[in-house]
Amino acid sequence: MSEDEPRPGAWTTPGRRRLLPSAVLTGLDPDVPGRSGRPRRTVRDWIVDVLCFLLSVLIGALAADTVSGDPNTPDALKAVDQALGVLACAAVWLRRRRPVELAVATTLVGLVSNTASGAILVALFTIAVHRPFPYVAAIGGASLALTPLLFLLRPDPDLPYLPSVVLTALLTGTVVGWGMFVRSRRQLLLSLRDRARRAETEAALRVERAQRLAREAIAREMHDVLAHRLTLLSVHAGALEFRPDASREEVVRAAGVIRESAHEALEDLREIIGVLRAGESGDEAGRPQPTLAALQGLVAESREAGMGVVLEDRVADPGAVPASVGRTAYRVAQEGLTNARKHAPGAEVTVAVAGAPGDGLVLTVRNPPPPGPVPRVPGSGQGLIGLTERVTLAGGRLIHGGRPDGGFEVRAELPWEG
Template sequence: MSTVNSDEQAATPSAFARRRWVLPAALVEDMYPQARRADGRSRRTGRDWIVDFTCFLLAVGVGLLTAETLDQEPHLSDALRLADQVIGALACAAVWLRRRWPVGLAVAMVPVSLLSATSGGAALVALFTLAVHRPFRYVAWVGGAGILVQPLFYWMRPEPGLPYLASLLIGLLLTAAIVGWGLLVRSKRQLLLSLRDRARRAENEARLRAEQAQRLAREAIAREMHDVLAHRLTLLSVHAGALEFRPDASRDEVARAAGVIRESAHEALQDLREIIGVLRAGDSDDQGRPQPTLAALDDLVAECREAGMEITLADRVADPAGVSASVGRTAYRVAQEALTNARKHAPGTEVTVSVAGAPGEGLTLSVCNAPPVGEVPPVPGSGQGLIGLTERATLAGGTLEHGPTPEGGFEVRTRLPWG
């Protein structure tokens, strides 16, 4: 997972270089935060430069067309005509500041457009920029102020060859069209940003789901390692400890303990190879021996008896073949862990394994050992076995109880559903 993320980050600069020039600066900064300048200002992309130059040319073009009509206003003196054109030129130059101060430029253009007819193009560009880059409330205030001054402007500067109402109607329609166009562009940008955020959230959710699935798989493998290897390694520890504490044991006892140690070590290595194979394959269902079920309980008891345990098995299951694989495997693991704990903490005591049940009544399994006699050799343990058994039983839809018996022994009892 970390390798993929690092590869994506390494590929970001090249992807950014390929397509940032065709995107607005707002989208580029959202997708690539490293594109923002150190002072916090936006970097103009190639597209932004083209748009800004086009807006400047439009403002200049409208100003030049308006300047030609100034000669048709006889009440204007030459000084007023010159002042009108100078103000219009300054307004066109101010168009280059529209990205940095969209609100200030749009507000300033309201009185400027009232005084200078040649600044009308720059005022429309400023209003369009405000609609694109700022929320609608700014557009409403500035656009409303511009609409209110238009009747005064056309009364002071009547349009040659057009009635007053026609000039006013054209001005209002032009303002509404510019505002609508700006709002459309803004809505498209917001749509792109929302789609980008949605895709980013989907990627994050997919990554989190993959990590969760990986974590659950690892937990399942860890539980399986505990259930499988703890039983084998406990046999090794118990019999090795017996050889250590009983140097005077007979040849037959030593040979039997050595055989159990050899067999347990062989089985533990085989189980470990299978689990490592599952980890390498990435799928716990592709490799490994068939998982044990309730039918393997007799083999488990026989194996423990060969290791020297005294076990009484009371099997009163009406139809063992009718038990589902998941329930049977859970019952087997409970019995395996309980027998392992009995061998570790109460060696040499008698253990009773009782299993009973029928379809519709459920499956009940209990493992009870007598209190230990004498001093018990210390055997290391994590204390997580019973917690794992409780979780297994809960996931299978059953319950598990454990604790000391009134006689001083210990009992593990589980009840599992059998539909």
């Protein structure tokens, strides 16, 4: 008659689901009720219900035999005892729908019917399994309290009064304790399943967050890498558009810069797309990984494009700068040069970098106001926002804004551990 449950995970197959109690299935799948909103009985439920009924009939039959052989009991009372016992055994089939009512009724019937003893035990077990402790304490306590009165009214012909009361109380306590144990196991199963569901949900959220962060990192990288190249294309194409009288040498030079920038932009884009297709999980694995030592090349590239850039490098050993700090500083300089080329064409830009281990690294990109009209160059306006986030993630801070002379300055302060 045990209603114990299998280990967590046993519900994973339809065949095993039929071996679980309906109350457990309702807890596992609360959105799949049976008819009339009640949980549908499983195969296990039917087996347990049949066993409960047979056990109550067996115990009732033994008690009825004892009552029939008692010469001190009138025949009319014997008939009433057995009739009430039959009704109590038949009522066992209602134990899942009406456990409280069944327990109360059988406890009261037990005062006049020994044949209902089996039904009483089944009812107490059922209420201990299916109802909270207050119900169990009230009805079980009432049953124990009525036990001495029962044996005063209907003494057992085979046992003295005190042993009869003690044995009945022990049997009642055992059945109730067993039912409470089954209930606790059932609640443990449901709590483990709920915990597993929460763990799966949290894992899915972590994966989603990691994917979102990876997409944001790739978007920042694409912006940093391609904005610099595409700005060169836009500036030189605009120069050709607004200077139709340029000499052949100037046109050839500008066309060469455009071709070279387009080629490098395609290479960078191909490299990033390759990372996406390969599905590498590193933060920036396989992507362009410039360091502070590459700052000289970035300035030289800008100069070749016709931009006036002054580099003030006060770092004794750029190779000693940590890779993450150097990469962040390089991106700040790249974005600063890109913005200066877009918003202050023709102005001389100063890139200053200084620092030492333990003191931190400071990189500044500043430019005066543009000397002439500024052609409109499209932009997303997200560059400085992305830079601020990048520098913050590196443990530093980014300061940017207009200068008193009408120019603009971007200053990044990055940590450099000693």
